[in-house]
Amino acid sequence: MTTSTITLYHNPQSRSAGTRILLEAVGAEYTVEPVDFASGQNRTPEFLAVNPLGKLPTLVHGEAVLTEQIAIVIYLADRFPQAGLAPAIDDPLRGPYLRWLAFYAGCFEPAVLDRAYKREPIEASASPYRDYDTVIDTLAAQLARADYLLGDRLTAADLHWGNALKWTTGFGIVPMRPVFMDYIARVDAHPACVRARELDAALLADMAPPPASSAG
Template structure:
């Protein structure tokens, strides 16, 4: 059985990877970083990921970074969990589409909106327009209950958590399709376990920083 090491900081993008590991029932160990203390910018972690970002994983010595790559790798690594349509499955293409759409369209559109950047000419923008991104996602979620219909996949772990965070910060509208979908994902036991664990980790880090101060 492979052993996964996840470089994790509580209440960050790596929390989604931790949820995915729980959903997969995968064996893993955590290397916890305090990003508020800048541990992700220290040489020890920059040797793992020069970008200073989480998540990153080591899988039997193989390093994988970039959130979507980590999700695709892990879901394929543990096929018995059934969270990734395999090659040849009619849902494989749509599954990869929505993984790529998240990284290539949704996140850039949300960051641009949150930063107050003016809209680019759609011909120059990698995602077209913010409104088009939101409507494309909304329409995909209408049939429900999951992103690909009746089948729950790793893509739902990714998207459910992302929508919860972005709606909370007001950079994504609280459309009925978004709120209902996110609620279904975040109600899952794996999400609740990770939220409780992250709260404990964050509290311990706050205490440690206070003691040093």
């Protein structure tokens, strides 16, 4: 395995929080390049040369640049197979694993953003996710089957979904159904989630502006 450096462009108050969890979970050695939105660091020419959208997460591994959440989840879980967080290509669970990752990107996130911004729904037959309620009910039904998306086995998909549901229920975009809250609690207790929270708390403290000095 290559020892190329992994760099995560990161702000703990962004989608890159989930990527840090995955990096901790797979045991990767990585460095963090903090991105301060308040000062516009995500719009500098240097950062836009890496990710023209100016968005996080952005991850660089050697010559590979990855910019989409689900691409990063798949990449890291496959790149570090010793972590056991992704079904192998010939595993019967590989298809469902990819399904629920794609469901996040193609259905869940567009649905919750449309709901959050109060966008008028389009005709269900033309919508890529049908409608918000169907997306939420479909996810809830799957999580009611077992502890994790694929049964008793936690995968990288769960680490991603658990973090996403923690954020979206916290903001009131997704209802706090017991099935969601129990799932969030199970995933959030994973050592990688605990470690990432600790690291991000320290990073936020470092990124905070110094207190204004008072005149004597």
